[in-house]
Amino acid sequence: MAMIDKLSDPVILFALVLAFVLGFMMRGSGRGSLSPAPMNRDEIDAALKRVTISRWMDIDAEIAAGRKLAAIKLLREATGLGLKDSKEAVEARMAERRMTRH
Template sequence: MEAFEPFGIWLVLAFVAFVSFRIGQATKAESAAERAHRVMEEQEDIKTAIANISDDQWREIDHMLVAKRKIAAIKALREATGLGLKLSRMAVEQRQRRH
């Protein structure tokens, strides 16, 4: 078996690097599409869960936000909706931005 010439080795390495780069780009594009879909689903889950919160519960959560007790507000929202920590945090931060 004949050994590769130095130019041949560099050519093979450049080709492998190029193919790896293109695969990475394709994977990243798919990930962005999947991420956008996931965010849309999360927003839908939040809307569904907070639709059943009473006015009294919202007042309590708003009071906590005014008092800068964000963690307590997230906890109260979790207890009221059954949402997970991430979605509860997102919902509280959205509410905080609106007020």
């Protein structure tokens, strides 16, 4: 019962709400993890050149199996590119290799 009395104290309640709000603001909404900072064209090209042949084979296999999203995920993991840049790179590879969408 003593704990409930402490939590109903307006000062304690205000401090808890303030701590929650500040923690949420510091953490962000979680969207920062979707894409890193945008890269320029040269950085994107350099990142794509660092992808190993083995990884490209994995990406191509996902594309051939109709799993474009999995291919994008593999490319993002290999390069650190953002979602948009990875999607565009996978689609460019599909067009270059004349792979069709399933």
